[in-house]
Amino acid sequence: MPPPDEVHTSQAAPRVLAAVRADTTQPRLSADIIRLLDLVWPVLREQGVRTGHNVVVYYPGEGGALRIAAGVEVLTDFAEHGEVQRVTTPAGEVATTAHYGDYSGLGQAYAALDRWCADNGRRPAGVSWEVYGDWDDDPAKVRTDVYVLLEPA
Numbered sequence: 001m002p003p004p005d006e007v008h009t010s011q012a013a014p015r016v017l018a019a020v021r022a023d024t025t026q027p028r029l030s031a032d033i034i035r036l037l038d039l040v041w042p043v044l045r046e047q048g049v050r051t052g053h054n055v056v057v058y059y060p061g062e063g064g065a066l067r068i069a070a071g072v073e074v075l076t077d078f079a080e081h082g083e084v085q086r087v088t089t090p091a092g093e094v095a096t097t098a099h100y101g102d103y104s105g106l107g108q109a110y111a112a113l114d115r116w117c118a119d120n121g122r123r124p125a126g127v128s129w130e131v132y133g134d135w136d137d138d139p140a141k142v143r144t145d146v147y148v149l150l151e152p153a
Helices: 026-047 103-119
Strands: 006-013 016-024 051-059 066-074 085-087 092-100 124-132 142-149
Touching: 006 142, 016 026, 016 051, 026 051, 026 066, 092 103, 103 124, 103 142
Parallel strands: none
Antiparallel strands: 006 092, 016 066, 016 085, 051 066, 051 124, 092 142, 124 142
8 A cells, every 4th residue: 555645646548437417515425426326337237338446526516516427437338328428537637646444534635635736836627536446344445546637737
């Protein structure tokens, strides 16, 4: 495991997702993510789509609302169905860190990314995303990669 709060930059390629978009609030975020993923997974299973990890993309919202797309990385083609649409994560330079532990601690990862941006004179471009690793009964082994798209230097 890398040290906590270790931030590095990389060039992110777009990830193709089957996802549902929604507006939510911080208090409802966890429940809404689960609800949205529960819409996506049956569609992918029915179509026999090869999948990767769950991903949530955060877009700039208005008036304190969180605009998200919650979905599943798809490794083969799928047919859009109802609210389940094709979404891609942004491509470009990102600051990223890995968070290990309970999802309630993800704020620490975002704080580390904010500090890194401030310390390095970089500005976030307004979009971030989380890639959720494989589940483990030991919360300390649960990995979530957090990405913040950066404005060009």
